[in-house]
Amino acid sequence: MTAKPQDPALEVTQLRARIAELETTELRQQESIDELRRRTADSETRFRNVFEYSNDTILLLDLDRDEILDVNARGCRILGYTHQELRALPVSSIFPGDMARLQAFALSVFEDGYGWIDEVRCQTRTGQALTAEVSASEVPLGSARTCVLVLLRDITERKAADVQIRASLLEKDVLLREIHHRVKNNLQVVSSLFDLQAARTRNADMQAMLRECRNRVRSMSAIHESLYRAHDLSGIDFRRYVTQLAEELIRSFGATTRVALQIDMDEVVLDVDQAIPCGLIVNELLSNALKYAYPDNGHGRLIIAVSVAEELSLRVADDGVGLPPDLDAAASPSLGLRLVHSLVDQLQGHIDVHRTDGTTFVVTFPVRPTSG
DSSP, X not given: OOOOOOOHHHHHHHHXXXXXXXXXXXXXXXXXXXXHXXXXXXXXXXXXXXXXXXXXXXXXXXXXXXXXXXXXXXXXXXXXXXXXXXXXXXXXXXXXXXXXXXXXXXXXXXXXXXXXXXXXXXXXXXXXXXXXXEEEEEEEOSSSOEEEEEEEEEOHHHHHXXXXXXXXXHHHHHHHHHHHHHHHXXXXXXXXXXXXXXXXXXXXXXXXXXXXXXXXXXXXXXXXXXXXXXXXXXXXXXXXHHHHHHHHHHHHTXXXXXEEEEEEEXXXXXXXXXXXXXXXXHHHHHHHHHHHTSGGGOOEEEEEEEEESSSEEEEEEEOSSOOOTTOOGGGOOOHHHHHHHHHHHHTTOEEEEEOTTSEEEEEEEOOOOOOO
């Protein structure tokens, strides 16, 4: 049998429908391509704007070939070149003194993917030297080429300000040391005046009183001497200060051969406002022990112990004859003990007295942190 031939009109209709379907598909594909191009263009514009409007200089470098591949507008302004001029320059012309360092830096960037240099020197078109912080990351360009994206932040003004601040701090440090030195010298003059005045009287009580005043002045003078010689002016090395103070007191009483000194102390740093009253407390308690604990030039041992936990604990002990049983240390008429209690109140601390095997004074007070 012979197949019935298809209606030509139907074939034309089907062909037109197929053409319309293909055109619709092509149109949709074109719209998709246009949308992709638009998004790509928007993305490129966005990232180009980020690149161009950054407040820092951005360079794309090929350090192996000594080429500047790209630079943003900020880099052009800071370095003084146009975009075309910079792309025609070798990297070494921008970093004439740091190329070896930059190449070593690039190797670390390739190994880790990123890197950082605190400071690098770069040169502008006019020859001006700038100081910049540098960070970088690895950027692959194709399958066979890898470059470095460098971010430069100009810190020239910050460096200059830092130099001025350091110079100002050094000047203030020198002035402060000079003040402590002059205060120490003035206190030594006062101490010498007490010695001269004591030499003009034969009254033993008056000599003892003047000697006590001299020792108190020397105690304060030693603080300023320590600050004058200290590396850090914010605090006093209390162990060193107390050792010097105690040895000087024992010498002044002529007791170096009969009274031994034992110092058990943690490393403690006190600010001046606490070190001075604490030093005066040590001065008074040691003076009392040297005057009364060993009558008839007796022998013994003085102990100064300091420990720091939540509070500072200062212990001054002697193995002498002890306080009189009827003496109330808190209400003593002695100027020295009254001064001790006043200084303890100034430190916002408290004092305990133990009368076993001699006399032990324990002073505790909160320690303020020093800036150092």
